[in-house]
Structure formats: C-alpha cells, structure tokens
Amino acid sequence: MNILILGEVSNEELKKSTQEVIAAVAEYPVSLLLLLTEDKAFNELAPSQVQTIALLKRTKEQHATDSASRIISFITEGQFDLILAPHSPLYKDILPTVSAHFQKEVATDLVSFKLEGGEVHYSRPLFSGKCYAKYTTSLQSPLFFTLRPNSSTFTSTLIKSSQVTTLSPSSSLSIRVKEVVAKLSQEIDLQDAKIIVTGGRGVKSRENFALIEEVASVLGAAVGASRAAVDAGYADQRRQVGQTGKTVSPSLYIACGVSGAIQHLAGMRTSKTIVAINIDPMAPIFERADFGIVGDLFEVLPLFKEELKRVINQD
C-alpha cells in the first residue's frame, strides 16, 4: 500500500492540518509532498511515519495550479494507491485537477477516515451538516481524499528527516500571479483555529467589532463574522462564517450577537462546543448552544475579557 500525503508548510513548520492527515493513517508508512513557493523554507521536521519528503517548488509568478502536472507525474512514478490531503484552500483548489488525470474525483471534506482490511471507510457532511454520508470503498488505485481539519485529535512527535529532496518548478504558466496583498499578519486562519469568536448583527458597528477582536486576542482565537455583520459592513467578507462564507470546525465557538440563522449554522455546526451571547432569548442560536447567556454582549464581553486576563495571569 503506497500512501502519499500532500501537505503544507507555515512559518517553516509542517502545518497541524497536514500532521492530522498523516495521523489518519497512523499504522502506515507514508511519503510526503509539500508545495512551496521558491522563497519559502521547511525545517524538515516530520512524524517518524514519513519515509520520504519531496518539496515541490514553484516560482512566485506561478500559481499552485501549475504544480498539478508535477504532482500527477509524482503519483504515476510512485505508483501511489492513496493520496490524502487536508481540505485546505490549496488542495480544495488543485487536487481535483490532479485526480481528473486519473479519471477520478476527490472524496472531499471528510469528517472520518479509516483504512481497514483493504477497504477505506469514510464519511462526509451533506446539506450543510444536516446529515452525513458514510461510504466504504475497496481500493481502485489511485484514490483521492481531503480531510476536514480539526476532525480528530492526535499527537505527533516530529523528528528531523534525512530523506528530503527538492523538485524543481514545472515550466507551466497558465495562470500568472501578478500581485499578492498579504492579509494582516498574526491573523489566525479561521479554518485552522481551535477557538473562534464571532460577531453578528448585534455588534451594531465596525467600531464595536473591536470588542470581538479584543476577546479573540486574549483567547488566542480567530475572529469570525455572520453574513449580517459582513453585509452591514462591520467586518470583511473573509471573516464570514456560514453557507456562503467559511465552514469551520473549532473546539470552541463563541457567537456574540449572532441570531443563528440556518445559513450561519451551516458553517459552524460541527464546532465541539458552542457558546452564545444574545439579548434575544428567542434567538435560534440558543437551540444549538451548549452554553447560552441571554444578555447584552456590550455588558458581558468586557467582563469576560477581564476575567480571561485574570485567569491567564494566574497561570
């Protein structure tokens, strides 16, 4: 069984979501392929399960899409049976271009994955998580899967790998990158975040949204926004959580001034713990919240922020 993990690097480290994918096939040795722009580096630390690491570079002008042909060759030469990647923006984008070459689709956004007895057992959400589809498939190599981040707990010990090779960029340039405007650094990615604090229409203004950001900052959390808040201009589109925004799966989701429309729930219903603060006792969010406070977020959040700071200082 030849397993290839496609992964990502952030600040020279193997991303947690990539480690999670490796852990999903914990009993098997794997090969790892990482996509990087030529200016980025990798610290070469990976779980001991990883036998070989290939760094696939691309020029700054190239889009990740133009690395697809290299990935296809790598899979063909390595005769890989299973190809797994995190369900991240990068692999959501390019993995189907790779799988199409092999006349295959990708089983995406899996919330469970198990390799057992020569069969693959997996499940994925449908209808914004209103139900789940469980599949069992026998190996018809190659098969392609992406796994939803934060779907499983794992621990991994990283060791220095001695089997790292660098693959040169492909010559393909079907899409030219003209410019990249970085988001504010230090911003935690919603889709990787363990804790998210979201502001809804109840926050009432862009200036007030700073309160959401302050609480998130103390918690080391990412900041989200409901569609109503984004449409009203309180927060940028990239913070939107929900059906036409991002789907998140954090350990803790704190919804402040969010009514809890179905379209919002669609984006965060798999959060492990949901806390809601809303002045309206009839807000639908309370039906999904594990812990709800019926009250004014402008009273509760500043107090919550102070309590959190006190707890941190105690530790």
Add this chain to the structure above:
Amino acid sequence: MNIFICIKDVPDTESKIQLKESGAIDYSALKWIMNPYDEFALEEALLFKAQSPEAKLFAIRVGEAHESDSLKTALALGVDEAIIVKAPTELGPFQTAKLLVEAIQSTKLTPDLIFMGKESIDQTNHQVPQLVASMLKIPSITDVHTMSVTLPITLSREDEQGSTETLEISLPAVISCNKGLNKPRIPTLPGIMKAKKKMIQTIEGALLLSDNSKQIPQIILPKEKEKGIQIKTEVLTAKGATTELLNYLQSNNKLF
C-alpha cells in the same frame, strides 16, 4: 465570444432532510432553488455580455427535470439558450462534469469562458469546475471574488494563506465563482414573459453515463442536540453570567 454557465438546483436551506424507508434521502418533498454560488456565475456572464453584446450565453444544468427549474430563471435573465442534461439527483462530481462537457460539446461551439459557482451548497464537493476544466484541457481558477469584464482578464481570489492574489489569465478558462463577485440581478417581468417562448433543450444524460456502478452511501442523521445550559443576565447579572461561563469553559478544558 461563447460563454457557458453551469448551474445546479439544490434543496432550499430551510428544507428538513428526511429519509425514505430504504434509508435513502427523500427528495420528493424538497423545494428547489438555484445554487446560490451559481447566481454569481450567471450574473458575471451577463456582465460580460453587457460589455461584449455579440457574446452568446448558454446555461446548462445536469439533474432531474422539475417545475421550478433554474434554467427558466437563466432564460428570464437573458441567456440565449438553455440545456438540461437529465440525470439522477445524486450523481457524483466526476459524472456531473462528464455530462457538462458532453452538453458543451453538443453545441459544436468552442467555449471562451465557463462560469460556475465554486461549489453546490448541498454536496459541497468543490470540484466540478476543476474537473470540467481538466477534461477540456483548459485552466480553472477557483473561488474568484473579483474579475474584470474586459480583456485582458485579471481576477482576484483568496490564496491559501488568506492573502488576496491578483492573477492574469488568458482564455479559454473555467471560472468558479465566490460570494462578493457581483450582485445578482432579479428577473424582470418582461424577461420572464420573453423566456416563456424559449425552449429548454434536453439531453438524456443517463444514456451517456458509461459507468453505472454507483457508490451508495449510508445516510446518517445526526442525533438531536441536547438542550444546553442557558442563563440570563437579568437573573444572575452580567458579572455572575460571565463567572459561570468561565467556570464552564475551564471545567470542560476549553481554554488554552
């Protein structure tokens, strides 16, 4: 310029999903709407046509036939031709892409631009645009939130780090559309009346599917959530409520 828009009908978000006795999803009672992301695809095509009036717009849908067909909306909004490829509702993304390509090729016209929503809200596979592009041997650019309607085409999307990347592409290409790309217009009454005279061409998709082995999943409905803890600041005061929240989070190891 030949522009194709691939749209999908999906169950309305408010719909409750129910299972038949066989364990399969019961689609009979569901209300169908145009996949929200496809609305951005349709609008973008219309904006292109406004800039290039000689452009021809084709709307294609793969799925079961039903009354509230979003192809009718597409015609009412001004697409020139509409094609339905009749196929089962639960078709996978690869088969869907194959049928879309068949429909595009049936027009005998070379596509310049193919617009689709980035994903459908029911299956969220996020791959049909890329699969279609691969099959046609052209590039796909996904999750586009900004786009020029004149040549040369530049467009913007969020990259894997959340930064905004601006890209330059040449045609033909498949564009998968994200929220924020444009503001979809609503059909006007004259548009709806004109559309009544336009025909929707039909292709029998089932005949074109070579591989009939379908993976049948087991559908699981999640357990009803247990009622959570709810406290009111008017009873406990805001300070009291905050303390309770903190205790709850700490005892459940939710912090740090």
